[in-house]
Amino acid sequence: MIKPIKLLIFGLLISLTVSCQNKPQNRMLEDYTKLPKFEWVENVCSPLGYPIEVYRGGLEGDTYASLSQGVTTGEWGSSGGGTNNGIKPLPSRINCIWISYAENCTYSIDSEIDYERMVKLFKEGYPDSNRKFGKKQTTFDTVLVGFAPGGIVVIWAMGAGRTVEVGRYKGEKYTVPQAEIDKLDNHKRLLFDATDRKNIMLNTKVIPLEVREAHAGKSIPFGLWDTYRTRYSWRPTYVVREEGGQVDEVRIGCFNGEAENLFDEELVENKYKKRAIPKGLGFGWKDKNGQNYGGHVKFDEQEIFNAFNEFYKDDIKGESELQFSINYANDYVTVLLKQGDKEIRLSKTKVTTYKSSLK
Template identity: 85%
Template sequence: MIKLLRALIFGMLISLTVSCQNKPQNRMLEDYTKLPKFEWVENVCSPLGYPIEVYRGGLEGNTYASLSQGVTTGEWGSSGGGTNNGVKPLPSRINCIWVSYAENCTYSIDSDIDYQRMVQLFKEGYPDSNRKFGKKQTTFDTVLVGFAPGGVVVIWAMGAGRTVEVGRYKGEKYTVPQAEIDKLDNHERLLFDATDRKNIMLNTKVIPLEVREAHAGKPIPFGLWDTYRTRYSWRPTFVLRTEGEMVATYYDMFNGEAEEIFAEGLIENKFEKRAIPKRINFGWRDKEGQGYGGRIIFDEQEILNAFEEIYKDDIEGASELQFSINYANDYVTVLLKQREKEIRLPKTKVKVYHSSKLTLKK
């Protein structure tokens, strides 16, 4: 009788264990079928002058996208050409090993990423720039992964006219076992060849000569790309000396984000927490309908210093980045101001050009 009782209890425990194990598996399968799916492609970038190459691994979750796309040649926050485009769930994890050529070392990361934030961004989307066809809203189409010196990893949601940071992560230095390297084919083995790494750093198609010369003799600015992520409450303002109206603006930020604001947004012109701008393109037209465009490229040290000075006594304050267009519509001056404090930015590079003649809206 006792043996029978023990057998019954043991059987119940086994049944309960199996049941508990099966439920999460069934729930995961059910959840997978309900996961939101979007059309997107993976992409990789690094700061100009600090190229990397992913040895193996990529974005994981209920999908997989390899980040092995060769040596990066663009700049921080720029996209190249991914290969795994399709409608699929968004990734929830990054797991990869990459070579940092400027540091002559290898990093590894295996980390959860902010999946919920990414889904929210893709679901909400943003105003479409091509609104003449009646489409007012669009969404992101790229998951961009940036690798900066020191093992810094930043992931953005990217689309036409908008790039938004999803999160910042950190890899650790890693040594690929020599036994593993020995098994690689000749091409893959070059990743770990000292001569080839040196040649990558001397290749002007990877690092333009002027960039290499500017970096020569200087230490790698570890931490700089985290500094870029500091946000301030600011807005653009435009001073037109003649009658007319602003049409649109587009900002590239030092932290890799980008934002386009249309005429109606410029009318409301709210203060927003933004990173410091790197470049700004904007368009306006005069009362006759003649269109103009301006391209502003900031001097990095000048504008970083200006924001630091403006906000040193009140980090939560709000400031305006003011663009004054002259009477001839052929030049723009820029200053940063917060209440009585004003800092001019004379090193800013300015280009103004004529665009098509447009009819002003009545």
């Protein structure tokens, strides 16, 4: 028979044990309620011509977002349609396994991500503007994860008109055990089927024919997507030949996946800023009568990289300007990269212009 004093001690030990076991859970619950929450959705991308598919896993933390969204079909830094939109804490870790179809191999990553930087970006937000609502402060709404050959993983914060890199990470080659593959359903098992992988690479809805033909016979350019991340101090400048014409909005998209809009004070100040090399640029302008025009330029990758490399080969800290000159008829744009008294014309740039019906 257990004496009353022993029962009391036993009860106290049980109570203490339960209390200690509950403390971490209560603390986690308390911390979770204090975490900043934002409305966001997860998404994945890869460079065009190098599709991937996440086998399992996703973004983790005090929330979870699966990255298994099928075969990627877009471009580096582009967003499709996520499925897990909601108000929730931001992720602090990426843990997933994915198939690289072009390499015919599998990668795995389990890594912390820059949570503090992501929270700072979402909290601060950025100015946005449109003709209907005018200038307003907005914030990001997508956590975009990019997978490039070589196991490269880049994460961006993306919103309307702005994309900012959060961090670059690295996965390692991984072999999924055959015993695990054998237990998969028929659809999932196709991820590890050699014939199906080959068919993915031949599917023109995944890789357009012109892209496949351009890549034919060439090795995978490992390291290219890290090269895209190099930043230079530059700014866009504009020459409107018609007297009284003025550029009023600019949209910049860079090879590293980042994007930004310039308008109002930021466009007027037009400070030099460390940016990656631009992939394309769109802008709007008005003539002296208030007629609106728009234009878009798409750079030839080899040409613009050669130009930047020429200017910055001796001084990576130098400053340069991309000058866009609009002709008197407002229907053509020429582009120069300028640094001091040196300039290089980017003659292979593809230009599209239009006259707007809006005033």
